[in-house]
Structure formats: structure tokens, C-alpha cells
Amino acid sequence: MQYWLMKSEPSEASIDDALAAPGAVLPWIGVRNYQARNFMRDQMAVGDGVLFYHSSCPQPGIAGLAEVASSAYPDASQFEPQSPYYDSKATQEQPRWMLVDVRALHKTRLLSLAELRAHPDLSQMLLLQRGSRLSITPVSAAEWRIIRALLQ
DNA sequence: GCCAACGTTGGC
């Protein structure tokens, strides 16, 4: 059992959008970073805990809880020429981009980036490291516990 | 809109 933080721009897919989806499940399309892809492909398992983070928005922060709901499979958007996520170098035989399904569990209060930064025991979170832009980062069990408590 | 930081591309 591992824990993750996954960023989504709420203008693209918010926690409300995820909860409104069939089964509250979203295929996590559009990841085009190898490190983030590798986390999904190689390390995620069904049932892993996910912090649903809103990025590139007026109030960045953790907005909900979710879980990994599938193992990795090819991201279909890489094959769609009209998609912003199209990748001309990807083929059905050799897909380049993988994703997992994410099931939203419930909204939380907005645990802001500023509050995360202010917490001394969270200073090692990958999210908070200087220059960190990864859209998917592992969260330690200790960080997960602290954040769950902050969300109570 | 600005800009720091990072990742990718492609010429050499």
C-alpha cells in the first residue's frame, strides 16, 4: 500500500468533476512526463491512497481523497490526432503513455499549499521541494498520516 | 503576465 499526490487543474478535472463521473472514476489522461508515467506504470497498485490536488488555480491545495482504481494501461489520447495530448511517435503496438483510473472518494476542506508549506513535519514532501513540478509524487506513510489528521 | 525551474529536442 502506497500513497500518492496527484495534481489536476480544476478547470480540466476537479474533485467535483471526478465525483460526478460514472463510479466516481476518472482515467488520469494527459500525463506526458516519464517520471510520472513510470510511477503509474511501475509502482501504483489498486487501492493505493491518493491526495487529489488542485493546481494552476486561485486556491492550489489538496481538495479531496481518492484511490487508485486500476493498474496501468495505454492512454488512448496519445493516439488521437485532434487531442491536445496526441503523440505522433506513439503507436498502438508501442504506446508511450500509460495511465491508471482514479476513484474519487470524497471532497475535503481545501488544505492549501501555504498550509502544507507551513507545517514543519511536511517540509520533505516532494510537492514542496524547490522547483518540483512533477504532477504525480509519492507521499510517505508519515506524511499521509499527518495530512489525514489535518483534514479531519 | 511574469518568471524560476525543469524537461525535451536536436545540431554538432
Add this chain to the structure above:
DNA sequence: GCCAACGTTGGC
């Protein structure tokens, strides 16, 4: 393999 140029991320 190097590295400059470029594109993207994402907070502010």
C-alpha cells in the same frame, strides 16, 4: 555525449 534553445509547469 554536450549543450543551447525552446517549451512547459505552476505559483504568485
